[in-house]
Amino acid sequence: MENQHTADLELSLQTRIKEVLGNSLHIRHVDAGSCNGCDFEMMALCNPVYDVQRFGIDFVASPRHADMLLVTGGGTRHLEVALQKTYAAAAAPKMVVAIGACACGGGVVGQSYANTGGIDRIVPVIVYVPGCPPRPSAILAGILLALDKLAACRAAGF
Amino acid sequence: MFEILRKIWQTGTVTKRQPLAEAAGKYRGKIELDAAKCNGCRDCVGICPSGALSGSSDRPQIIIEHHKCVFCGSCADNCEQRAIKMTNQCYLEAKDKQDLIARIEVSGEKCG
Numbered sequence: 001m002e003n004q005h006t007a008d009l010e011l012s013l014q015t016r017i018k019e020v021l022g023n024s025l026h027i028r029h030v031d032a033g034s035c036n037g038c039d040f041e042m043m044a045l046c047n048p049v050y051d052v053q054r055f056g057i058d059f060v061a062s063p064r065h066a067d068m069l070l071v072t073g074g075g076t077r078h079l080e081v082a083l084q085k086t087y088a089a090a091a092a093p094k095m096v097v098a099i100g101a102c103a104c105g106g107g108v109v110g111q112s113y114a115n116t117g118g119i120d121r122i123v124p125v126i127v128y129v130p131g132c133p134p135r136p137s138a139i140l141a142g143i144l145l146a147l148d149k150l151a152a153c154r155a156a157g158f
Numbered sequence: 159m160f161e162i163l164r165k166i167w168q169t170g171t172v173t174k175r176q177p178l179a180e181a182a183g184k185y186r187g188k189i190e191l192d193a194a195k196c197n198g199c200r201d202c203v204g205i206c207p208s209g210a211l212s213g214s215s216d217r218p219q220i221i222i223e224h225h226k227c228v229f230c231g232s233c234a235d236n237c238e239q240r241a242i243k244m245t246n247q248c249y250l251e252a253k254d255k256q257d258l259i260a261r262i263e264v265s266g267e268k269c270g
């Protein structure tokens with residue numbers, strides 16, 4: 001019964017994770033100066049409603065354990081170096097997914113002396129998930145798209 | 159203890175079988191611009207708090223940068239032509255930022 005319950009998304013997500021990464025997907029969340037709206041939506045992925053841990057996705061504490069960085073916030077001056085260091089510490093393949101309007105293009109904060117206006121100015125981004133904040137399901141769709149892109153990179157020999 | 163067990167029993171399963179479901183009808187998602195209705199007055203450009211809308215003064219064109227939009231709905235509320243509306247489309251993820259930028263040619267009689 002449990003298998004039947006989750007069959008739909010398992011097909012698209014869990015098998016995809018197994019294909020691309022071998023086993024499970026570990027994510028490190030990086031806050032690059034967000035208002036916490038996006039962070040709450042992201043953490044909602046672990047609540048009983050979405051429960052992404054059943055698909056083999058887990059949020060880990062160290063970037064060294066992570067395959068993917070979910071970055072929120074527009075990259076403020078204080079957190080620019082932190083983001084660069086986290087990116088350098090992450091295990092390859094380093095997949096960076098920009099979550100929210102701030103991370104994608106500055107959002108309401110825009111680009112200024114204190115805000116980079118999009119984290120793709122600091123680290124390479126593989127998938128953009130717009131929204132302020134995006135719904136948890138939209139974040140999940142972004143993760144799925146990032147796996148596609150990674151598979152394409154692998155096939156091309158990078 | 160017994161009370162908690164009773165509540166758990168009453169609540170039942172809340173986990174969504176398919177999390178990638180459509181958003182609620184009233185959800186403010188991607189904006190949609192109807193080029194036929196829009197007259198190019200650019201009120202929406204002025205009101206947008208995140209600079210997601212723009213237009214150049216020499217041609218009747220509105221540029222929507224969906225990755226900057228914060229779904230506030232100000233543009234839809236203030237457009238006198240009712241040319242912009244909010245949809246409940248929430249799946250906007252893209253590999254390339256260029257896919258999120260829409261350039262819409264409008265009729266623009268009043269443009270300028």
Ligand code: SF4
Nearest residue numbers: 034037100101102132
């Ligand atoms: S995109 Fe919106 S919710 Fe997310 S960090 Fe920026 S302001 Fe906050």
Ligand code: SF4
Nearest residue numbers: 196197199200202237
């Ligand atoms: S969408 Fe509405 S407010 Fe914006 S330029 Fe067109 S008519 Fe003017």
Ligand code: SF4
Nearest residue numbers: 206227228230231233
């Ligand atoms: S919904 Fe708000 S942020 Fe988005 S384009 Fe309209 S005014 Fe700008």
